[in-house]
Amino acid sequence: MNQVRFKQLRNSVYVQCLQLNPAKANSLSLCAWNYHLTTCYEDVLQFLSDSQGKVSFIGICESFLSQEHSVSLYSFPDYNLGVKNRTSLYKGGIACLISKSLTYQVRNCIVVWIEGKFESFSLDLDMGSSKFLVSVLYKPPSASWEEFEREFDKLTRAVSRTGLDFICMGDFNFDLLTLNGVNFDFLI
Numbered sequence: 001m002n003q004v005r006f007k008q009l010r011n012s013v014y015v016q017c018l019q020l021n022p023a024k025a026n027s028l029s030l031c032a033w034n035y036h037l038t039t040c041y042e043d044v045l046q047f048l049s050d051s052q053g054k055v056s057f058i059g060i061c062e063s064f065l066s067q068e069h070s071v072s073l074y075s076f077p078d079y080n081l082g083v084k085n086r087t088s089l090y091k092g093g094i095a096c097l098i099s100k101s102l103t104y105q106v107r108n109c110i111v112v113w114i115e116g117k118f119e120s121f122s123l124d125l126d127m128g129s130s131k132f133l134v135s136v137l138y139k140p141p142s143a144s145w146e147e148f149e150r151e152f153d154k155l156t157r158a159v160s161r162t163g164l165d166f167i168c169m170g171d172f173n174f175d176l177l178t179l180n181g182v183n184f185d186f187l188i
Contacts, residue, residue, distance in 0.1 A: 018169075028127060030057045030134065032169040036064035036091075041074060044097070048076060056099045057125065059136030061171040063095035082106060084113065084121040094121040094136050094170075102126065107133065110158045117143045118151035124164065133162055137170035148172065 018030050029051075033044070048055065058079075065085050074081060079097040086092045092115070098104050103126040110122040110133070122135040135155060139148045159166045 018167075028056045028125065028130075028132070029054055030059070030167060030169060031055055032136075032171075033058055033060045034062055034171045035060070036062055039064070044076070048079065048097075053078060053099075056102055057134065058097040059121075059134070059169045060095040060097070061136065061138040062091060063093040064091055065093050065095060080104075082121065082123065084111070084119065086115050086119075089116045092116065092119060092138060092140060094119055094138055096121060096123065096136060098123070098125070107162075110135070110155065110162070112151045112155045112158075114147075114151060116140055117147050120151075120155055120170075122155075122159075131164055132167050133159055133164040134167045134169070135159070137168060137172065139170075139172045139174075141173045143173075145174075 033040075035043075044058070044060075063083065063085075065083055076097055078100050080100060082096040082098060084094045105124045105126075107122040107124060112118055112120050117140065119138040119140075120135050122133060125132045125134055137152070137155075156166070
């Protein structure tokens with residue numbers, strides 16, 4: 001596994017990528033992106049162009065898409081767009097860009113969604129010889145650690161019943177300077 005950190009883009013925060021099986025032809029490259037899709041659309045397009053098709057999946061937290069936003073306004077060559085929007089609160093939400101070269105299935109039964117507290121979007125990625133369950137999570141800064149841990153536990157219990165390898169990514173909004181005594185073992 002290799003982790004790569006890309007530089008800050010024009011309107012966006014840093015993008016972090018993880019590549020599984022980098023030496024193999026069927027490697028999987030996943031990126032976590034935390035910024036409003038509505039304002040960094042051009043950055044995403046530029047990033048995809050610069051990566052020359054080497055990025056398999058991008059999980060976007062705080063997409064800021066809502067029921068009023070037409071997903072059809074956003075087109076990404078060679079990628080499918082999956083979204084889980086907030087229905088009543090402003091901001092937040094999750095979007096995923098999945099390479100059209102991958103077979104995937106949205107896992108609606110493995111979604112823990114408490115709007116404004118714990119937001120997740122899960123799907124299976126099928127690479128032929130390997131299959132992964134990928135979940136993108138967003139914990140708003142106002143949500144408590146205890147709420148996050150409780151809902152994360154629900155999600156991981158549902159994931160464990162699938163028997164698939166699990167990849168979790170997203171924005172957890174943890175201020176490590178203020179979480180004295182918190183047990184992070186479950187994240188390892």
